Each structure stands twice: as structure tokens, then as C-alpha cells.
Amino acid sequence: MAPFTGKVVLITGASDGIGAELALLLAQQGARLALAARRLERLDELVARIRREHPAADAVAWRTDVSSEDACRQLVAEVAAHFGGIDVLVNNAGVSAHGYFEQVSDFAYYETVMRVNYFGAMWCTREALPHLRQRRGLVVAVSSLAGKVGVPGRTAYSASKFALAGFCEALRCELRGSGVDVCVVFPGVVATATRVAGFGPDGRPLGESRLREDDAMSAQECARQMLAAMAARRRELVMTAKGRLGLWLKLLAPGLVDRMALRALKQAGR
Numbered sequence: 152m153a154p155f156t157g158k159v160v161l162i163t164g165a166s167d168g169i170g171a172e173l174a175l176l177l178a179q180q181g182a183r184l185a186l187a188a189r190r191l192e193r194l195d196e197l198v199a200r201i202r203r204e205h206p207a208a209d210a211v212a213w214r215t216d217v218s219s220e221d222a223c224r225q226l227v228a229e230v231a232a233h234f235g236g237i238d239v240l241v242n243n244a245g246v247s248a249h250g251y252f253e254q255v256s257d258f259a260y261y262e263t264v265m266r267v268n269y270f271g272a273m274w275c276t277r278e279a280l281p282h283l284r285q286r287r288g289l290v291v292a293v294s295s296l297a298g299k300v301g302v303p304g305r306t307a308y309s310a311s312k313f314a315l316a317g318f319c320e321a322l323r324c325e326l327r328g329s330g331v332d333v334c335v336v337f338p339g340v341v342a343t344a345t346r347v348a349g350f351g352p353d354g355r356p357l358g359e360s361r362l363r364e365d366d367a368m369s370a371q372e373c374a375r376q377m378l379a380a381m382a383a384r385r386r387e388l389v390m391t392a393k394g395r396l397g398l399w400l401k402l403l404a405p406g407l408v409d410r411m412a413l414r415a416l417k418q419a420g421r
């Protein structure tokens with residue numbers, strides 16, 4: 152039997168990108184999926200596809216905005232009541248932001264980014280923990296390499312992803328011996344719509360990616376690596392050899408990493 156057969160997995164941000172691909176991989180294993188995001192029509196399409204292609208799985212859509220504490224509370228309560236418990240919570244919902252700090256004209260989005268990327272995950276985790284404890288379950292969080300290394304032009308995003316990673320690291324220690332594990336994944340650049348839909352310095356959607364995407368990982372590959380880390384209940388998964396090398400370099404020569412990050416942005420024409 153595959154590791155997630157029959158398991159109840161709640162995924163936030165399942166309407167697109169990495170979350171949707173992860174849902175499809177879990178459906179192949181016959182998981183019971185609670186799929187949450189704001190765009191219900193996209194979730195409904197995914198649910199229909201899962202029911203068509205993976206009849207052994209189960210999937211239900213929940214329209215949710217994780218930037219609302221009440222919505223997170225309601226989501227987890229409804230999912231637990233519907234499926235009779237929760238085995239895995241995947242905190243994947245996230246919003247991107249790009250703009251040099253001194254060019255930002257509307258700082259309101261810094262709060263929104265924090266509410267979605269950090270508070271939303273924290274609120275869902277708090278609500279789900281009693282259920283996860285009952286099943287010796289798993290908390291998963293999707294941070295980013297920008298949550299390990301501060302990335303120029305991404306002060307709001309990096310701050311939120313560092314916050315998420317720090318929260319998870321502390322929680323993992325607190326949960327030692329409880330049977331609940333915490334797995335944090337740190338993807339590099341993944342080919343999704345996240346940067347196009349993310350905030351620009353004026354607080355409006357950027358409408359374009361400001362990174363070089365020619366060697367971006369596919370969302371499918373990212374989800375595949377995530378699933379393997381989840382099955383192994385790994386503490387962390389830093390994606391790509393470049394990402395792992397960057398972390399070593401940050402310890403040994405942090406100034407060099409700063410210069411490389413700036414150069415990468417310049418090569419992308421920013």
C-alpha cells in the first residue's frame with residue numbers, strides 16, 4: 152500500500168501550481184483530499200478530474216481565504232468533521248511579491264503577504280494539531296529558498312518565508328515525542344503563475360515574472376520531490392543542488408552569496 156492511501160490530507164492553495172500537482176499525486180495513491188483555496192471553480196475542476204481519473208481517491212473542495220483567522224478555523228473544523236479526522240496538513244497557500252524596498256509605494260501588501268504566507272499557515276496548524284496528534288500526523292509547510300537566504304527585491308516575501316520556516320522549526324521541537332512530525336520544503340524557482348499574480352511595488356499584481364525562469368523546475372517535479380519528503384517524514388527538503396550549495400556558501404562566504412543573488416537579478420534584466 153502507498154504511504155498516503157486512505158489518509159486525509161488537507162492542502163491549502165490547491166487550486167493551482169504546486170498544490171494542485173501534489174493533490175493529483177496523492178490522488179494516485181488513493182488519498183482522501185480536502186482542497187482549499189479562494190477560486191472555487193478551479194478547485195471544482197480539480198475535484199472532477201480526480202474523481203474521473205482516480206476513482207479510489209476522494210476529493211472535496213473548500214473555498215477558503217487563509218488570510219482570515221476565522222476562515223482557517225472553519226476550514227479545519229469542517230474538514231475534520233467531514234472526513235472524521237486529519238492525517239496531514241499541507242500549508243502550501245502562498246502569495247509572491249517583488250519590488251525593491253525603496254521603490255515600494257504601498258506597504259499594505261507586506262501585511263497581506265505575511266497573513267497569507269505565515270499567519271494562514273500558523274492558524275491552520277493551530278486548528279489542525281489536536282486532530283494530527285490523534286493520528287500521529289504530519290504538518291507540511293512550503294517555504295522557499297527565499298526563506299533560507301534573503302533575496303534582493305523580495306523583502307516582503309523573504310520575511311514571510313523565513314517566518315514560516317522559523318515557526319516550523321520551533322514547533323518541531325515542541326512536538327518531539329508527540330508522534331506529529333513537521334516537514335518544511337524549500338523550493339527554488341518553480342514554473343507556476345505565482346510571480347505573475349504576486350504583488351508589485353505599487354501593491355498591484357505584477358503581471359510578469361521578474362526572475363529568469365529558463366531553468367525553473369516544473370510544478371510536477373516539485374510536487375514529486377515534496378511527496379517523497381512527506382512519505383519519509385523528513386524535517387526539511389532543500390530543492391536543487393544549486394539551492395543546497397547556496398546554503399553552504401552562505402555559511403562560508405555570505406558576501407559572495409549576496410553578490411551572486413544581485414547578479415542573478417541583473418542577468419534577468421532587473
Ligand SMILES: NC(=O)c1ccc[n+]([C@@H]2O[C@H](COP(=O)([O-])OP(=O)(O)OC[C@H]3O[C@@H](n4cnc5c(N)ncnc54)[C@H](OP(=O)(O)O)[C@@H]3O)[C@@H](O)[C@H]2O)c1
Binds near residue numbers: 166215243246294339
Ligand atoms: N513557484 C515558485 O517558484 C515557488 C518557489 C518557492 C516557494 N513557492 C511557494 O509554493 C507555494 C505554492 O505556490 P505556486 O508556485 O504553486 O503558486 P500558484 O500557482 O500561484 O499557487 C498558489 C496557491 O495559493 C493559493 N492562495 C493564494 N492566496 C490565498 C489565500 N489568501 N487563501 C487561500 N489560498 C490562497 C492560490 O489559490 P487561489 O488564488 O485560488 O486562492 C493557489 O492555489 C506558495 O507558498 C509559494 O510561495 C513557490
